[in-house]
Amino acid sequence: MRLTCPLCGERDRREFYYCGAEDYLHRPAEGAPLAEWDNYLHLRDNPAGVTKDLWYHEAGCSQWLMVTRNTVTHEISAVELVAERKA
Amino acid sequence: MRYSGLKVITEGLFGNKGWTPAWRDPAPKAEYDVIIIGGGGHGLSTAYYLAKNHGITNVAVLEKGYLGSGNIGRNTTIVRANYFLPGNSEFYSHSMKLWEGLEADLNYNVMHSQRGLINLFHSDGQRDAFVRRGNAMINQGDDAILLDRDGVREHLPYLDFDNTRFPIYGGLLHPRGGSARHDAVAWGYARGADQRGVDLIQNCEVTGIDIENGVVRGVQTTRGAIRAKKVGIVVAGRSSQVAAMAGMRLPIESHILQAFVTEGLKPVINHVISFGMGHFYISQSDKGGLVFGGDLDFYASYAARGNLPMVEHVMEAGMTLMPMIGRAKVLRSWGGIMDMSPDGSPVIDKTHVDGLFIDCGWNYGGFKAVPASGWCMAHLMATGEPHEVARKFRLDRFATGHLLDEEGTGSQHNLH
Ligand SMILES: Cc1cc2nc3c(=O)[nH]c(=O)nc-3n(C[C@H](O)[C@H](O)[C@H](O)COP(=O)(O)OP(=O)(O)OC[C@H]3O[C@@H](n4cnc5c(N)ncnc54)[C@H](O)[C@@H]3O)c2cc1C
Numbered sequence: 001m002r003l004t005c006p007l008c009g010e011r012d013r014r015e016f017y018y019c020g021a022e023d024y025l026h027r028p029a030e031g032a033p034l035a036e037w038d039n040y041l042h043l044r045d046n047p048a049g050v051t052k053d054l055w056y057h058e059a060g061c062s063q064w065l066m067v068t069r070n071t072v073t074h075e076i077s078a079v080e081l082v083a084e085r086k087a
Numbered sequence: 088m089r090y091s092g093l094k095v096i097t098e099g100l101f102g103n104k105g106w107t108p109a110w111r112d113p114a115p116k117a118e119y120d121v122i123i124i125g126g127g128g129h130g131l132s133t134a135y136y137l138a139k140n141h142g143i144t145n146v147a148v149l150e151k152g153y154l155g156s157g158n159i160g161r162n163t164t165i166v167r168a169n170y171f172l173p174g175n176s177e178f179y180s181h182s183m184k185l186w187e188g189l190e191a192d193l194n195y196n197v198m199h200s201q202r203g204l205i206n207l208f209h210s211d212g213q214r215d216a217f218v219r220r221g222n223a224m225i226n227q228g229d230d231a232i233l234l235d236r237d238g239v240r241e242h243l244p245y246l247d248f249d250n251t252r253f254p255i256y257g258g259l260l261h262p263r264g265g266s267a268r269h270d271a272v273a274w275g276y277a278r279g280a281d282q283r284g285v286d287l288i289q290n291c292e293v294t295g296i297d298i299e300n301g302v303v304r305g306v307q308t309t310r311g312a313i314r315a316k317k318v319g320i321v322v323a324g325r326s327s328q329v330a331a332m333a334g335m336r337l338p339i340e341s342h343i344l345q346a347f348v349t350e351g352l353k354p355v356i357n358h359v360i361s362f363g364m365g366h367f368y369i370s371q372s373d374k375g376g377l378v379f380g381g382d383l384d385f386y387a388s389y390a391a392r393g394n395l396p397m398v399e400h401v402m403e404a405g406m407t408l409m410p411m412i413g414r415a416k417v418l419r420s421w422g423g424i425m426d427m428s429p430d431g432s433p434v435i436d437k438t439h440v441d442g443l444f445i446d447c448g449w450n451y452g453g454f455k456a457v458p459a460s461g462w463c464m465a466h467l468m469a470t471g472e473p474h475e476v477a478r479k480f481r482l483d484r485f486a487t488g489h490l491l492d493e494e495g496t497g498s499q500h501n502l503h
């Protein structure tokens with residue numbers, strides 16, 4: 001598998017650290033009920049198909065990337081910088 | 088038909104014409120008392136123990152492919168009871184006892200072989216951790232022997248003991264650990280369940296779960312609707328999809344785990360060897376192939392095939408540990424879809440829907456659990472109460488903080 005980092009170009013999978021589903025971008029507000037924290041930390045859609053997940057370009061530009069890819073075919077359709085993501 | 092040595096001999100003498108199929112191929116009935124979704128190891132053992140322990144025989148196992156087409160036929164067959172957390176320890180101990188009587192119970196040769204498992208350690212700190220684990224195993228009534236460097240050398244003279252990065256300090260020997268024939272475990276349970284009246288229905292994918300007023304009524308399948316009083320979801324890597332049919336979001340991420348086998352060789356490795364620091368483990372099958380594997384590919388995937396970085400890593404780790412395998416030719420590699428939970432431990436529990444139960448989260452360790460998981464899932468579905476040895480495998484433990492983090496790495500999806 002290769003990912004095309006918007007800053008560094010196409011790179012080998014080994015340069016990236018996988019964090020998990022993009023749920024990690026939706027942190028509950030301080031003081032939110034426990035159920036929201038459980039949902040944020042543990043519960044996942046875990047789709048068989050298109051998913052968005054977070055990868056860190058560890059051996060490159062040190063940017064967090066949001067990757068849109070298919071978990072069944074391993075096809076990658078988009079790689080965006082998390083920092084430039086519109087809220 | 089009962090299998091026996093005498094039967095094998097007489098069939099051999101008369102052209103093997105008397106064998107009958109090991110199970111029926113029934114059409115689904117309109118209604119069952121219990122439906123088990125998933126014909127893997129856990130689904131089949133659940134059905135078997137529902138019939139055998141609880142007398143519930145109006146049961147169907149619905150399998151979308153053929154029996155044993157999932158992880159039960161893809162794993163590397165290590166059977167062990169070397170856990171230390173209360174909750175895990177008694178469960179895997181129970182499973183080991185069931186393994187030890189399994190062939191007689193099923194009247195089926197699952198080729199269970201207690202050849203001993205050796206976990207290697209490479210530092211004083213790791214040694215202390217293994218002493219603690221060994222003591223926990225002994226406290227649980229299982230067996231563990233601490234081996235020093237020379238002790239390991241006696242068993243495994245062919246390892247590279249002086250590797251610069253990971254010199255071998257010793258190992259923890261678990262004599263009752265070993266392996267079994269994975270397919271045979273599925274087939275043995277399938278045959279045992281079928282003989283007790285369970286319908287094993289293949290090529291029958293569940294596409295929906297019918298729920299009325301919070302009570303399960305049955306399932307929709309590619310072979311029509313089937314009603315049931317109770318339904319168990321036992322689908323390993325596909326747990327999130329099937330649970331979503333009942334409106335649930337699970338603490339599961341599905342990952343790929345790869346494994347490898349070489350051409351058949353003469354007997355050379357007698358034990359199961361685990362080299363945790365290199366993420367590598369190996370054993371030799373009765374056919375002679377070296378069966379080995381490593382860690383997850385480490386990203387969510389349903390592809391049932393892995394990527395090259397992990398292939399390379401596993402080969403390197405193997406060569407580091409035991410250079411003698413370098414000239415063996417790898418025949419095949421494959422992957423299985425693992426239902427990874429955040430803390431690395433499983434779930435056997437009720438759900439928010441009356442009559443709907445779930446057994447999932449087996450991570451990369453669910454083969455050894457097949458007997459006890461079926462035993463406990465059957466107990467839960469028959470009695471409504473969790474079995475004594477599985478009472479900590481709760482679905483809500485992530486919300487309540489009662490985690491079972493055996494590795495002590497934290498409760499987060501990418502850490503196990
Ligand atoms: C490479 C590899 C090595 C492993 N090594 C070990 C090991 O050494 N020791 C160990 O203890 N464990 C090991 N494991 C883990 C173990 O194999 C699994 O945890 C265990 O097999 C999972 O339970 P199961 O047998 O019920 O799963 P499966 O056999 O995957 O059963 C689930 C079944 O559900 C069916 N299904 C899914 N969706 C539906 C649907 N909608 N309708 C109907 N049916 C459906 C699937 O087709 C499948 O047959 C390994 C796994 C892999 C992949």
Ligand SMILES: [Zn+2]
Nearest residue numbers: 005008060061
């Ligand atoms: Zn980059």
